[in-house]
Amino acid sequence: MTIAEVAEYLRIPRASVYELAQRGRIPCQKVERHWRFRRQATDRWLDPASEASMSLGGQGDASVSPPAVPGSSGDC
Numbered sequence: 001m002t003i004a005e006v007a008e009y010l011r012i013p014r015a016s017v018y019e020l021a022q023r024g025r026i027p028c029q030k031v032e033r034h035w036r037f038r039r040q041a042t043d044r045w046l047d048p049a050s051e052a053s054m055s056l057g058g059q060g061d062a063s064v065s066p067p068a069v070p071g072s073s074g075d076c
Contacts, residue, residue: 001037009042 003021007014018035020026027041 001039001042003035003037006037006042009039010046 001009003014003017006026007017010017017026021028021030021035021037026037027045028035028037030036
């Protein structure tokens with residue numbers, strides 16, 4: 001998925017997805033100048049009961065959980 005597709009999927013601004021990707025807080029990888037996301041990895045990242053460790057954009061294994069999105073109350 002692209003930045004725009006992930007933003008729509010997560011219902012957050014594209015700028016927030018860029019920030020999460022740049023900080024290594026969401027599983028993704030950079031292909032040339034473009035960020036790419038796998039839906040399955042994004043779904044696992046959203047589910048805190050899933051795998052405790054996953055690869056993050058070439059940064060090795062790390063335990064991650066979805067961060068609070070600025071300006072969001074956390075309610076869906």
